[in-house]
Amino acid sequence: MKLKILVGTMTSTADYVAQAIQMACADFVEQIEVVLMDGLDISIFDEDALYLICTSTYGSGDVPDNARSLYESMDSQPKYLGSVRYGVIALGDRTYTQTFAFGGKKFDERLQGLGAQRIGEVFIHDATCGEMPEELASAWCREWLPQAIAVMNKTPA
DSSP states (O other), X not given: OEEEEEEEOSSSHHHHHXXXXXXXXXXXXXXXXXXXXXXXXXXXXXSSSEEEEXXXXXXXXXXXXXXXXXXXXXXXXXXOOTTOEEEEEEEEOTTSTTTTTHHHHHHHHHHHHTTOEEOSOOEEEEGGGSSOHHHHHHHHHHHHHHHHXXXXXXXXX
């Protein structure tokens, strides 16, 4: 099985998180691919893989600039994603209470609206917590992956 980590980032933090997960979780799956969302569209979900959305939040609760085309394509080119299984890592800063971690939350909402099924809860990291997102997200992923793999193994192809 393949884990495909789709990265939305402005300052590379989400990319660092994805790379840390790639190293920390290599023993769980055959292949982990980290893909920056630059220029992607909804067709990225055509591949048979388990997906992990790893994204920061930018501006007034927006998805990062490099994630915009993928996010918008889910509206402009909608299709049923019922076979897609995914998880979400949402990075944010609680100081922005009205829009905290909205980048990840928006992807989650849009994916569910197209029939994709999230496995587990959204992992939310608060930049003001004083702990490195790479460490916390890797630990979360090591707990999430066995659950996700079990779901994927029960899902008919």
